[in-house]
Amino acid sequence: MPTRISELSSYQHIAVTGGLGFVGRHLVRTLAALGNRVSIVDAAAPDDTTLPCPIRTVDLRDARQTLRALSDVDLVFHLAGNASGTTSVDRPRFDFESNAVTTFNVAEALLNTKARLVYLSTAMVYGEPQTVPVREDHQLSPFLPYGASKLAGEAAVRAFVRTHGLSAVIARAFTIYGPGENPHRAGGEVSQYLRWHLNALPIRVVGDLDHKTRDFVHVADLVRGLIVAADRSEAGRVVNIGSGREFSLRRLIDAIGEATGRRPEIEVVASISDDSYRMVADTAELRALGYQPQVELVDGIRALAAELGPDPVLPTVDTIFRPEQRSRQEEEVAC
Incomplete structure (x- = not known):
């Protein structure tokens, strides 16, 4: 049975940070096709005039720029950041600032607007799995700077949920593939x-x-999972997004x-x-909300x-x- 994708009609304005990236472009196009008002928030200069929404060029490492860019939205998919484990080894400070600092800034900015946040994290936060399939309550022991920086972002989000009532969901993606990957960045x-x-x-x-x-999840299924998480997950929840195979x-x-x-x-x-x-995802949490990978x-x-x-x-x-x-x-x- 196909996954029912909500139009997220209760949200007036959705922002996708990292919307010019591999996953971001797919998510932006899907949201726009569903009739949502969407803005892209990205540090890169736009190189694609076919994207169906405005682009805000922002350095999310800067707290003031982040606050201004997200001041008028009520749902944020936070995808921006470094996604390369190799880059994190070569440039660990860049990786930490791109992942942990930007996530802190995004979460902090949303405390003022009461917007909902979906943070795209990674299965790399688990480190080497001790049990398979990997459930969300598995121990967290990343061994790459990349996994550590994404986990630091998770910690910031969880802290704001606990202390400030931030409405946030953390989604841990497994090995993503699909059309539109940059061969000079993609290591999958x-x-x-x-x-x-x-x-x-x-x-x-x-x-x-x-x-x-590995659990190879198509980018179209990842987008389905993110939308289901945004639409149906309770604040503070963590969900795996994979194929489950x-x-x-x-x-x-x-x-x-x-x-x-x-x-x-x-x-x-x-x-x-x-x-x-x-490394394979236990997807029971998200499947219980209606997620069903299709590719x-x-x-x-x-x-x-x-x-x-x-x-x-x-x-x-x-x-x-x-x-x-x-x-x-x-x-x-x-x-």
């Missing part, structure tokens, strides 16, 4: 693997092919072969295995391959857990 396996494969290059696998598993890297590669009709070549980087663990992995990959074409831009994001790994990877490439 689906986009990277498919781009290498379509260019007739070996798929570069970091981690254990069979032991490393577990795929090993080997099964992902098999799905790419099935979607493209061509057997992929594989190149395993055995020297890096920091994230070779199982099967093979179908999502097939549609993405058709959009990318036979020779898409190659990914440029390395998987780095410690700075010294970068030099080792460069040495491997040189050899």
Whole structure:
């Protein structure tokens, strides 16, 4: 049964921070198609004149700019921030300011307006899962600066819920994929693997092919989950957004072969295995509110391959857990 998506008609003006990003563009278009009044709040200069709403260029690290930008809205989807674990290792201060500081500023700004907040966090706050599937009450032990900065944002939101009555929901996304990802920023396996494969290059696998598993959630399903969370979740709740299905890297590669009709070549980087663990969402909390993912992995990959074409831009994001790994990877490439 398809997910019923509310038009969020009780809200007069919705803001999407990071609305020019990968997830943001999908969310903005969906909200606008439902008839909502939407504004994009983003630090980047607009490069897409087809987006159906006004854009406010704002540095959310600045509290005053944030307050002004959100003064006339009654619902905020806070998506802005750094989404790259590798960037967080290379530039940890930038990562913290982009994620933790901006989230604090957004939450603080909404104390004056009584607007509702949906904060897009990440499954990386869990660290290495001790139980699978991962429930929202799992221990929180991030091992990358990225996970730590997103968790700091969660802590700020929770504190404002408790002390000031902020109406906020925290959504933890699992491994997102879909059309519109920037290959120079996206580090997710689906986009990277498919781009290498379509260019007739070996798929570069970091981690254990069979032991490393992920919950791959299509961006359209993520948007459905965010809207359901905004519409139906109680203040202070945390919800996982994933497919609820577990795929090993080997099964992902098999799905790419099935979607493209061509057997992929594989190149395993055995020297890096920091994230070779199982990571799949328990989505019972959100499903109880009516969320139902609709995009099967093979179908999502097939549609993405058709959009990318036979020779898409190659990914440029390395998987780095410690700075010294970068030099080792460069040495491997040189050899």
